[in-house]
Amino acid sequence: MGKNEFLTPKAIANRIKAKGLQKLRWYCQMCQKQCRDENGFKCHCMSESHQRQMLVFGQNPNRIVDGYSEEFERSFMEHIKRSHRFSRVAATVVYNEYIADRHHIHMNSTQWATLTEFVKYLGRTGQCKVEETPKGWFMTYIDRDSETLFKERLKNKRHKSDVAEEEKQERAIIKQIERAEQLMPVSANTELVSSDALLLKSEQAGKIAFSLGSSSKSVVGETAESSKIVFEKFETEKNGPKIKNSGAQMKGGGGGSAIEDLMKEQEMAKERSNRKDYWLCEGIVVKVVSNALAEKGYYKKKGVVIKVIEKYVGEIEMLDSNHVLRVDQEELETVIPQIGCLVRIVNGAYRGSNARLISVDTDNYCAKVQIEKGIYDGRVLQAVDYEDICKVI
Known part of the structure; x- marks a missing residue:
């Protein structure tokens, strides 16, 4: 009988142990071999197969490292484009999602020693907008797809028309x-x-x-x-x-x-x-009323809409924590500011116009506003529902 047959308990236990992610420092990219501990990695480095791979690596090390770096960069950008295309997200979050696949290209085989260096590289090359905060590095994907840009220009042109x-x-x-x-x-x-x-x-x-x-x-x-x-x-x-x-x-x-x-x-x-079943727009302050987000501390918290996705979903940057959430408009509500502040009419006949809040009728849940600028400058609207106006940042 062999050392470890396929269906023996020990072989099954070894496969279960090797199923999850292991430490990065005990992974050999050339051999695509993951070791569970330092002793196993040492034994692998002394093996004949590893020695042959290192001879191949020694013949042209720069070409191999550049190839791994290019593949790592392409896979990483593909992941952020697919998962966080329209949001500002922490670099560590994207990296942890990327390495969840056991067969990914590991960073220790690339030209970047740390994630910070790689994030700075993405910022220098213009692939992402990166910023350093007290909570770490945050990155935003820059969409340069020609089809997306064409659709965006066509949408803006249609709106202006x-x-x-x-x-x-x-x-x-x-x-x-x-x-x-x-x-x-x-x-x-x-x-x-x-x-x-x-x-x-x-x-x-x-x-x-x-x-x-x-x-x-x-x-x-x-x-x-x-x-x-x-x-x-x-x-x-x-x-x-x-x-x-x-x-x-x-x-x-x-x-x-x-x-x-x-x-x-x-x-x-x-x-x-102008009366639509969607009302989200960029630049307004909204309140989160989602019960699902209550456990994470976002219930009744306010944020600014920085992006509207497919008319009904908004990317909200929370005012107190600067976290970016993607929330459906059903789980949001408008915010009524103090009298004299600027509001935006988000639904109804004068949708999209900015107005000044004159008075509030709390009994009938409506307000009196005066439109500022534009063709309706100075027009006073007597009874506008709370749901049709929202505070502007």
């Missing part, structure tokens, strides 16, 4: 309202003058006389007189209310209501087009 088209429509509607306000008094005065002229003409008209013969002259005259009185009474009752209504319209009843209806219709159209 939509904003320009919306502003153009708003200016056209405002011009129509101004034109209607200018024409409204003229049309009302014209209607009033024409009505007064008709009334005066009917009052100045003389009695109507009918002559059908001498025998029936008096009867016909009395009949004509009574017919005229009835006719004048009917005309007075018919024209009186019209003149009265036209005067009321001239004083601001009819014309004003038409303009108000037009503005209300415009507001409803904007509300329908």
Whole structure:
């Protein structure tokens, strides 16, 4: 029987021990051999197979080290691109995730002796944005993929086009309202003058006389007189209310209501087009209400949205710890600042506009804001829901 058969208890125990990760200093990259302790690594270095591999290494050491370094860098960047493409993460976290695979290229076979040197190298070459903090080195992947950049430029161009088209429509509607306000008094005065002229003409008209013969002259005259009185009474009752209504319209009843209806219709159209089921945007302060993150101490903590992923997921940089979390908008809520502070309208008719908080109605969970800058500069919105406004950093 051999020394360690495949199904013997000792062989099974050895495989179980070798299944997990071992110490890096007891790994031989040339032989791809992991030893469990110092004695095992010493025995391996004295073996004939290891000696042959070291002879191969001695013939061209620079080429082999450069090859391992290039493969380590490529695998490491592939991992961070796949797992942390849009987030700022600690370098140690990425490295621990990378070495979880037993068959990775080990750092002791590359040109970098420590992880700090490798992180600085990535920063110098422009592959990642690195920064040193009291909690260690943090890195952010710089996405230079041509397809991603093209999609980002196309998205920005489409957004700018939509904003320009919306502003153009708003200016056209405002011009129509101004034109209607200018024409409204003229049309009302014209209607009033024409009505007064008709009334005066009917009052100045003389009695109507009918002559059908001498025998029936008096009867016909009395009949004509009574017919005229009835006719004048009917005309007075018919024209009186019209003149009265036209005067009321001239004083601001009819014309004003038409303009108000037009503005209300415009507001409803904007509300329908800008009301979405997602509200996250960059630069706003949100509060984490996730029960899953309560155990880690993030519940009811505030953070800034630094990135929006696929409209519904945001990368949040916590204000107290500077940790970056990826949280769904269902587990976030808006933050209402103090009166006088700047807020952003994140949903509704004026979505994307910045406004100044004027007052807060705590009973109805709404606020009064005044828009700043842009085409709606100075417009006051009376009752805006808490969910539609959020504090700006």
